[in-house]
Amino acid sequence: MTSDNNRVAGATRRKFLSLSALGTTAMVAGCMGGDGMGDVDGDRLRTDDRDYAAPEDRHFNPFNPTGSAAWHPGRMVFDKMAIYSAPADEIYPVIVEDYSKPDDDTLEVEIRDDWTWQNGDAFVIDDWVTQVEINNALISEGEVGDDEEQDAGPFVQDIEVVDDHFARLSLRDPLSEHFAAINALATPPGDADHGVFTKHDDEQWSEWHDQIVDGDDSERMDAIEEVITTPHPELTDDPIGNGPFEVSEIGDDEIVCELYEDHPNADNVDFNEFSIHHFEDPIQAYLQGNIDASHSGWPVSPDLQEQMPEGSELISEDMAHNNLITFNCGYDVDVWDTPFDTPETRQAIAHVFDKEGLRTLAEDTEVEVFEHPPCRVPHGAIDEGEVDVGDFTEYGQNDTDRATELLEGEGYSLEDDTWYTPNDEEFEITILTGVDNVVIQTLIANLEEFGIQTQQEEVDDATLDERRMAGEYDIIPDGSSADSISEMWSLDLWDWISDLTHHSPEMTVPMPVGDPSGADGEETITIEDHLTEWRITDDDQYHRELMWAWNQHIPQVEMGVEPSNGVINTGHGWELEAEHGIKHGLDTVLYDAPSITDEGLSWSEP
Numbered sequence: 001m002t003s004d005n006n007r008v009a010g011a012t013r014r015k016f017l018s019l020s021a022l023g024t025t026a027m028v029a030g031c032m033g034g035d036g037m038g039d040v041d042g043d044r045l046r047t048d049d050r051d052y053a054a055p056e057d058r059h060f061n062p063f064n065p066t067g068s069a070a071w072h073p074g075r076m077v078f079d080k081m082a083i084y085s086a087p088a089d090e091i092y093p094v095i096v097e098d099y100s101k102p103d104d105d106t107l108e109v110e111i112r113d114d115w116t117w118q119n120g121d122a123f124v125i126d127d128w129v130t131q132v133e134i135n136n137a138l139i140s141e142g143e144v145g146d147d148e149e150q151d152a153g154p155f156v157q158d159i160e161v162v163d164d165h166f167a168r169l170s171l172r173d174p175l176s177e178h179f180a181a182i183n184a185l186a187t188p189p190g191d192a193d194h195g196v197f198t199k200h201d202d203e204q205w206s207e208w209h210d211q212i213v214d215g216d217d218s219e220r221m222d223a224i225e226e227v228i229t230t231p232h233p234e235l236t237d238d239p240i241g242n243g244p245f246e247v248s249e250i251g252d253d254e255i256v257c258e259l260y261e262d263h264p265n266a267d268n269v270d271f272n273e274f275s276i277h278h279f280e281d282p283i284q285a286y287l288q289g290n291i292d293a294s295h296s297g298w299p300v301s302p303d304l305q306e307q308m309p310e311g312s313e314l315i316s317e318d319m320a321h322n323n324l325i326t327f328n329c330g331y332d333v334d335v336w337d338t339p340f341d342t343p344e345t346r347q348a349i350a351h352v353f354d355k356e357g358l359r360t361l362a363e364d365t366e367v368e369v370f371e372h373p374p375c376r377v378p379h380g381a382i383d384e385g386e387v388d389v390g391d392f393t394e395y396g397q398n399d400t401d402r403a404t405e406l407l408e409g410e411g412y413s414l415e416d417d418t419w420y421t422p423n424d425e426e427f428e429i430t431i432l433t434g435v436d437n438v439v440i441q442t443l444i445a446n447l448e449e450f451g452i453q454t455q456q457e458e459v460d461d462a463t464l465d466e467r468r469m470a471g472e473y474d475i476i477p478d479g480s481s482a483d484s485i486s487e488m489w490s491l492d493l494w495d496w497i498s499d500l501t502h503h504s505p506e507m508t509v510p511m512p513v514g515d516p517s518g519a520d521g522e523e524t525i526t527i528e529d530h531l532t533e534w535r536i537t538d539d540d541q542y543h544r545e546l547m548w549a550w551n552q553h554i555p556q557v558e559m560g561v562e563p564s565n566g567v568i569n570t571g572h573g574w575e576l577e578a579e580h581g582i583k584h585g586l587d588t589v590l591y592d593a594p595s596i597t598d599e600g601l602s603w604s605e606p
Helices: 007-019 025-029 125-140 147-152 177-186 203-214 217-227 282-287 343-352 355-361 379-383 400-409 438-450 461-470 491-501 527-537 540-553 589-596
Strands: 044-048 082-085 090-093 096-103 106-111 156-163 166-171 245-250 254-259 273-277 293-298 312-315 320-327 413-415 418-420 428-432 453-457 475-481 506-510 522-526 556-563 565-569 574-577 600-603
Touching: 044 282, 082 177, 082 589, 090 096, 090 177, 096 177, 106 125, 106 177, 125 156, 125 166, 125 203, 125 217, 166 177, 203 217, 245 273, 282 293, 320 343, 320 438, 320 491, 343 400, 343 438, 343 540, 355 438, 355 556, 400 413, 428 438, 428 461, 438 453, 438 475, 438 556, 461 491, 475 556, 491 527, 506 540, 522 527, 522 540, 527 540, 565 574, 565 589, 574 589, 589 600
Parallel strands: 044 273, 044 293, 428 453, 428 475
Antiparallel strands: 082 090, 096 106, 106 166, 156 166, 245 254, 254 273, 293 565, 312 565, 320 475, 320 556, 413 418, 506 522, 574 600
């Protein structure tokens, strides 16, 4: 998907982080001991816990939302069948030994024969099948998954268990082998992507599974209701996992896991304990040396960077969020008269935007400028040459001449430095929320200088959600993951974007790709059909046309990027060594590395 979302700025950050912390040593040293969390040494890696549930109240049933919301330390206790690095577009097998696709609708899966549960029982494929079949029932009943999955049925529709280590899956959609493996093994829908947490002969999971698969309608619904409401197993129940660590201690704000020595990768793990700690301010906890690593929220603002411990190194560097300007495109909207029901008016506003102004306004924040033409692709993928958009239309250059040409073509007029609509009314744009959003504030300044009035309404979250889904706005800010190419073009994400922007399911674009003059005429693209064909055929031409359609229609336009990285303190002696797609392409790499890498996390005397 992308190889490095933050390649340009990342090098500067890495250099800064490794050299910046002069003068902080005394502060860090003062927090090393006496904090109830153990000394800094090679026995225990200490990380932050971003969840809010008290440790003693947690459990390992993500189908129950209270477990999904507080899953840590589940990623250390339960392994996944496979791990998918979206930025690298790589599938890393964990429990899976091999997979293949003998025909369009079948995926065959083989698992390793050396995986065990933490009581010594062999891990068999029925353990995973139990989870898939329960998850399928929840999808069918609308308890998990998106609307498309619920309407079409689960992605894996039937499973034939051939033996303890081999199964044959019947698929709903004839996807390519790569996309099928991502959907079935690495990132299944709902909360089944937390790892394999259902032991098939566990008394409770077995009872629920049998009722769901073989029971009558009443038994099935009763079991589903219990699955989504029962905290099973609780952390205090001595849960049996299959991952590299098992729960050993539970405190008021701390959970300690110890190495499971019979894990297939245990010989490659050179520390004995992994602990997570809840802090009101995890950033300060790291800055003060109370933890050795942090999963997300980095890099921090420049004033906090000055407090970074020497030897801090960013991880998960390909993870980021785009800051977008979102237009109400008016499709099927009767309650609001949006000015942005044509691509030309949206393009005009995008041309007025000044990225240099954003650069100045954002210099004291974590927001960076999106340096490329909008195409719904991570900027790192463009930097690395994974896609070529050099001939795509660029926006954000404060090109007021082009904006004027486009607006006048739509019947707008400029009189005495003020723009008027085709109905001879002052052109005023309603912007819903975004008072603290530097992209929106840059846009407002650019529009008012250009002669377009703005009205900014700050509303609560419930009102925002109601109004944006009803189409009662002109512009809103939005943020979306910018981790990978295909995730940014998933079917369910497009469903969300089309609902949010009220854009037609079709886009008519000038052709050929990259020529806005349309020398070859126009082509109407049905987004869902293009997305489906791309996943079936792996033909990049479908993706190139989707990018071009986005660039010309811009229901949203990406102007800013906000990295969402992790950090590890090499000054404490810790190192994270893994191939790029793992080290920088997973936001859970601190959990995943012990399961899938030979080098992984290691410690040496600093």
